[in-house]
Amino acid sequence: MRNCSASGDDWTCDRSSDRYRLTKGLCPAHYSQFNRGRPLARITRHRSTPGGYLPCAFDGCDRAVSARGLCKGHYDQWSAGRPLAPLRKKRDSASYQAMLRHGVVECLGCGESKPVSEYSLLNRGGAPRPYCKPCHAERVRLALYGVTRDFLDLLLRHQRGSCAICGVSEQETGRSLHIDHDHACCPGRGCCGACVRGLVCSNCNTYGLAWYEALPPELRTFDLLNGYLANPPAKQLRAGAPAQGG
Incomplete structure (x- = not known):
């Protein structure tokens, strides 16, 4: 068993290899400091937490803080602009x-x-x-559309469990609803997550929205689709609006 080699004038890191993976002789938190060109500093401790380390601010994560109140895994998600999500479980x-x-x-x-x-x-x-x-x-x-499972569950509940346009449910079609996003923001299949508009059935996604948005603006006179495009369910959800039909 080896300890992390990081130390200072009045401190020495006591993280050991039996609990943390050492890289270049450093624990994950100190290696993160080293990799970013920062001076090695004492890892924040907290008396009320097991092991004395301040836990990650992400709900349910007990890994030690690395930066901005987050563990290295969640900090990497944040710095990449992705929604914070549970990290992969570990097994020996x-x-x-x-x-x-x-x-x-x-x-x-x-x-x-x-x-x-x-x-x-x-x-x-x-x-x-x-x-x-x-x-x-x-x-x-989820990674393709930049969203989390929790967000999609909330969005589906906001839509009363059905397509945001025609109202058909997944049980009726036997297929999962499609994730619709604004192609003006992110052309192509995937997206940044911020431009997700709602969950729609295959027919509404392929034969409704794709056809309708290709029309010249003066021909877009269908109130149902205009209402969806102007104020989509995901926008309502982010604004804290009540569920559709509520």
């Missing part, structure tokens, strides 16, 4: 290898233990991804 290599030997792996997303065949491959070595196929697809979708 021994338990993971044991699961592989039995051919059943616990998904870090849904928490279910599933056969290895239910996971796509992470690399050429054949190692399965830490998330099952549905959970991995959902993570890719």
Whole structure:
């Protein structure tokens, strides 16, 4: 076991390799300081928290603060302009290898233990991804549109569980609602997250909005779509407006 090599005139970091991964002999917080060209400084302590370290300000995260009140993982999300989201859970290599030997792996997303065949491959070595196929697809979708699962759940509840335009529900169509965003802000499939407008069914997204927004402004006379485009559900949600139909 080795301790972090960071020290000062009146302090020495006592973080050890049995709890923290050391890089260049430094714990994650001090390596972050070193990597940014900052002088190594004492990590903030807090008497009321286990281990004496001030925890990350993100709700439910118990990792030590690295910068701006956030742990390194959440600070990286913030600095990249992404919505703060729970970090990937950690599991030790021994338990993971044991699961592989039995051919059943616990998904870090849904928490279910599933056969290895239910996971796509992470690399050429054949190692399965830490998330099952549905959970991995959902993570890719959320990252593509710059939103969190909590935000989409709130948005769907705001829309009374149905398409923001025609009112059809996911249960009726048997398919998930599409995430609609303003293509004037972010052309293409993905977006920054700030221009997400609402959740709509496949028909409204493909044959309604795509066709309607391609029309010249003088031909856009459909009040239902004009109302959606002028004040979409996501804008209402961010403004604290009551749920649709409420």
